[in-house]
Amino acid sequence: MTEAETITVLLTDDHSSVRAGLRLLLETAEGIEVIGEAADGAAALQQVRALRPDVVLMDARMPGTDGIEATRAVVAEAAAEVLMLTTFDLDEVVFGALRAGAAGFLLKSAEPALLIDAIRRVAAGDGVLAPEVTRTLLRTFAETPEKGSAEKARPEAQTAGAASADLSVLTPREVEVLAALGRGLSNEEIAAELFVSRATVKTHVSSLLGKLALSSRMQAAICARENGLA
Template sequence: MIKVLLADDHGAIRAGLRLVLSADPQLEVVGEAADGAVAVRQARALRPDVVVMDVRMPGTDGIEATRQIVAAGSAAVLVLTTFDIDEYVFGALRAGAAGFLLKSAEPADLVDAVVRVASGDGVLAPEVTARVLATFVGTPAPGGRTNPRLDDLTDREREVLAALGRGRSNAELAAELVISEATVKTHVSRVLAKLGCSSRMQAAIVARESGLG
């Protein structure tokens, strides 16, 4: 069972999300939060697998809440918002969100995104994927520096990082590299640890900024 925490300042939206997610037997909604600070506390207390996080909330916003939740290792975060503004997209991904989806997504796509994030995959709304790739393809890291930890990666781990930069899922990575999904997850975990990244989406950004992918 995948445990989910809902964070949105609108009660009606939380109720709708609960209805959609609870209809799937794989998912259990274990809590709700109306602002970012409560979401951080709930994530620490309830230890959900995934937090479905709105961006714009009073007090601590969704991006800062995501940063705190990911830094604490409390849960993976799927940002779900009405807005596809670049500032929010990149802010959420840099904060460590495992995925970014718009509230206009179909219920089946939302369920699929939660399941994928819980399994360690990254998810990016089709509406913003092209902009994200365009921003990071061939874009040098700030100050012209690449991540110095890239040299710590093995050749296989660099292959995995490059594939993450191309947006590959675990299943696609396994097929591309002719290895099992379990082995893919091990490689991804090592890549994240060596690069100091908290999500595969952050690693994908490193790959793009470093000219990989």
């Protein structure tokens, strides 16, 4: 996607008032167009297949098919990028969303400007984490025992097999990109640091995700930290 292209967005939330508020907000944002709404995860997946949005704003908790299950399906089909929204930064929601392959995670209380910027960054291939969520992840990394400990098997410490990744399958450049992802750098920042184009960075990110069987750059960032690269 080029910067001049309009970013299309699907709103998914079981509360019509929340969807209306998000639509009203995004209608004021230049270069962003809301093309559909869904009240649950199953409807969201149907809408994604029919409308092919660039970004899905996905509520984490909904009746029926919840946001995490829907995100897993959307990511599996490589149909859109998912930016997860939730009221609380609960550990099980955060890690569930990241395991499902969400490209970003924000609290619903985020400032409008932060939400709009997050949509643009996710559409551009970057990852976004709310500051509160970042603290949760860092706390988990700090508390996670060394490999070999029985506690290492805790679900929240095992995000998409990050701890057991075989980094030997990566090229030296891909390892550098993975390390940069672990430090939370955007594609633009990685490109500047490595003196390559953003397109080249996106190619490296796609390649390393495939080699490590990861679904998103958020999972890659966790992988980098779990393997001591960041």
